Amino acid sequence: MNRTPFSISLAALLMALSTGAVATMPGAAAAQNAADGPALAPTESPDDTSTPVSDGTSTISVPSITRSAPPVRRAPQPPVDTTQAATLLADNVEVYGDNQLRASGGVVVWHQGVRLVASAITYDGTTDRLTIEGPIHLTQPARAGTPEETILIADSAQLESELTDGILKGARLVLGREMQVAAEQATRSEGGRITTLRRVVASSCQVCASNPVPLWEIRARQITHDADTDRLMFDQPQFRVMGQTVFALPYLSAPGPSVDRATGFLRPQFRTTSGLGAGVKLPYFITLGDHADLTLTPYLAFNRTATLAARYRQAFWNGAMEWQGAVSRDDIRPDATRGYLFGAGKFLLPGDFNFGFQVQTTSDRGYLLDYDVTDADRLWSGVTIERVRRDEWIVGRAGIYRTLREDETDSTQPGQVAEAMWQRRFRPAWIGGEGGVTFETHGHRRPSGQNEIGRDVFRNSVTLDWRRSEILPGGLVGAVQTELGADLYSIGQDDAYDPWVSRLDPVVAAELRWPLVKSAGSATHVIEPVMQVVWSPEHNSSKLPNEDSTLLEFDEGNLFSLSRFPGRDRREGGLRANVGVTWTRLDPTGWSLGVTAGRVFREEVADGFAPGTPLGGRRSDWLLATHFQNNDGLSISNRALLDDALNLRRNELRLGWLKPGLQVSAGYLWIDSSSDISRQVDVSELTIDSGWQVKDGWWATASTRYDFTADRAQRAALGVQYSNECVTMDMAVSRRFTSSDSVRPETNFGLSVQLNGFGRQPSRSGKVARRTCVR
Secondary structure (H helix, E strand, O other): OOOHHHHHHHHHHHHHHHHOOOOOOOOHHHHOOHHHOOEEOOOOOOOOOEOOOOOOOOOOOOOOEEOOOOOOOOOOOOOOOOOOOOEEEOOEEEEEOOOEEEEEEEEEEEEOOEEEEEEEEEEEOOOOEEEEEEEEEEEOHHHOOOOOOEEEEEEEEEEOOOOOOEEEEOOEEEEOOOEEEEEEEEEEEOOOOEEEEEEEEEEOOOOOOOOOOOOEEEEEEEEEEEOOOOEEEEEOOEEEEOOEEEEEOOEEEEEOOOOOOOOEEOOOEEEEEOOOEEEEEOOEEEEOOOOEEEEEEEEEOOOOEEEEEEEEEEEEOOEEEEEEEEEEEEOOOOOOOEEEEEEEEEEEEHHHEEEEEEEEEEOOHHHHHHOOOEOOOEEEEEEEEEEEEOOEEEEEEEEEEEEOOOOOOHHHOOOEEEEEEEEEEEOOOOOOOEEEEEEEEEEEEOOOOOOOOOOEEEEEEEEEEEEEEEEOHHHOEEEEEEEEEEEEEEEEOOOOOOOEEEEEEEEEEEEEEOOEEEEEOOEEEEEEEEEEEEEEOOOOHHHOOOOOOOOOOOOOOOOOOOOOOOOOOOOOOEEEEEEEEEEEEEOOOOOEEEEEEEEEEEOOOOOOOOOOOOOOOOEOOEEEEEEEEOOOOEEEEEEEEEOOOOOEEEEEEEEEEEEOOEEEEEEEEEEOHHHOOOOOOOEEEEEEEEEEEEEOOEEEEEEEEEEOOOOEEEEEEEEEEEEEOOEEEEEEEEEEOOOOOOOOOEEEEEEEEEEOOOOOOOOOOOOOEOOOOOO
C-alpha cells in the first residue's frame, strides 16, 4: 500500500486549515523584531482618576510599555513540509486503484500542533481533490484556554487542488472561547488568509436548545475574517437584542477576541450629575501604529455641556509619554470656556539617568470636580531627573505648584521650587560599619514682593553619617551612630530673619538591642527590648523659618530616629533616650501578631515641639502599635498615643482584607484637638473602600468618608457590576457633600454596557457568570 500521496495531501490540508479558517493571532514577539521598538500596552478607560498624595497634588500615570508588543498581524507561516507524514487514526483505511484513498470511522489526525476529527476523508488523485465528511472538528490543543484559541466545526469540506482554498458547509467558528460565528457556508481564498462566511449569526452569548435566542446577536449577509489582522468585517449587519432588531448598518468592522489595540469605538458611558444633568460619553480610540494612539471622547449632556476630551499616548525606544485634556462649554459658567490639560512622560537617558516631566493646568478647580478628573487641590508642573544605583542616589526636581484651595493664594505660597540631592553610601575598611555622604540644595520662591508673606528661601546642606553594629556577648546587639550636618540658608523678603544663617548639627548615638526567641508549643515568640541614647546640641528655632517641618508624626517608624522632624528646617536637639520593646508571635497556621510600645525621654524640654503635643515636654506620649495578619488576606494595624494618665490622644486604625470574592480597605482616625495646636476641633473620621462578590457575575462596591465631628459624610459611593460570557454592565452612584464658593455638592450617576467577545477583555474583579445549558 502506497501511503505517500495520502500523507502529503493531509499534511497540506491541515496546514491550510490552521492558517486560514483558524483565526488566531500569534504572539507579537514572533511577529515583531527588535527594530520595531516598544509598543503601548492595551488601552484602558481614558477617565481614570488619580488619588491626591500628601501635598495635595496628584500624579499622572505614564503609559505602560510592553516589549512583546501586540501588533495585529499574523506571523509568516513556514512552507508545508510535504515530506513529513501526519499521524492518522481511523477504524478503516481503503485504497481504490492507484488514485483513491478513503479513511473512515472515527478519523483523528495530528499534524504540526493541529488536531482534526472527522467522520471520513477521501483523496481522489484523478481530480486532485480532498473531500472531508463531518462532523469536522479542528483545534490546536496547545492554545486551549488562551485568547488565541480557535475552534472550527463544519458539516463537510471540499478543497481545491492547491489545498489552500475551498468551501466548508455548515461552518461554525469559535474565537477565544468567546465569539461564536455560525454560517451556512464558509469560503476560504487568497491562500487561506481570507475566510468569507455567508448568512451568518455572530454572538458571544450561550445559546441553548431550550432557549435558542441569545441575549444579543449580530446577523449579517456576510462576514469576512482576515487572519492577518484578526478582524471581522460585517456586511449589512443587524444588531438584535433578545431577538428584536435594534438597529441595522450597511457595514461594520470589529476586532477579534485576541486583538489588544484596534481603531474603533470604546464602550459608551452614560453619566448623570446634579450639575451637568444627563449625558453620554462616546470614546473613539485611534491606533497610530504600535507606538502611539489617540482617544477622542465627545461628552454631551443635553444642552448642559458640550465637551471634547482627548488623550494621546506615545512610546519611544527609551520611554513614553501621555497627554490628556478637555475643552468644555457648559451652563455652570455660561460665559467661560473651561478645560484642563495634564501631561507626563518618563525617559531613560545615558548614564542610567531617568528623566521625567509633568504638566498640570486647569481653568478652575471646580472643573476637575465637575468632570470627575481628580480630587487634587494642588497642581504641580515640572521636571525630574534621577539615577539610582546600589550605593548612590542622585535626584533633581524643579517645578511650579498651583494651589486650588480657597484659603490659599499662589502669590503667597512657596510654589516655585527647585531642589537636588546626591547621596553616596560607602563602607570604610579602617573603622568598619557603613557611612554615607549627602549633598543637598533647595530653593523656593513666592511670587509676592511683600515682606514676610513673600519670603524666599535658598538652602545648601551637607551631611556625613556613619553607623556600626556588632553582636555582643549574651546575644546583645550594640550599635554606635554619628552624624554631622551643615546648613547654609539665604533668606529674602522677610525682615524677621537674617539674610544669611548657618548651622552645624553634630549627632552621636548609641543603641542596645536584645532579641530573645522562645518556642511555646508550635508557636514562636520574639521579644526585643531596645534602648537608644542620642545627643545633639540645642538650636534656637527662632533663627530660621519653618517651611518643611510643620507636619509631625510619631510612630514606630521614627521612634528610633535621630530626629523626628520630617525636613531640615527643624532639628531635634538635647540629650534624649528612645526606649521601646517589640513582641511578635508567629503561629505555624499562618497568622502573626506584633506589638510595639515605646517612649522618648529628654533631659530638657526640646525646642521645636509645642507643649502639650505628643512629642512636647521632657517625655513624649506613650506609643502603642499593634499589627496582625493571617494567611486569609486579613491585615489589621493600630497605632495609639497615650499621655501619662493613659488617656487616648491619637488613634489610627487600618484594616485591609484581600481574598477571592472580597476586597476591603478601611481606616479610622481620631485626634484630640488638645494634642495639635493647629486644630480647633477633634478629628474623628472613617474611610471605607470595599468590594465583594454577591454571586457569580455580580460584584458590588461601596466607599465612604465620614466625618463624625461634623456629623456628615464627605463622600459616598455605591456601585454594582454584572458580567457574563456576553455582556458586562457597570452602574455606580456617588455623592460629594463638601461645598465652597467654587465647589458645590454633587451627585453622580454612571452607567456603561460592554459587549464581550470583541477585542481582548480586561481583567475584572470577581467571577464571571458562565451560563450553561441544561440537558
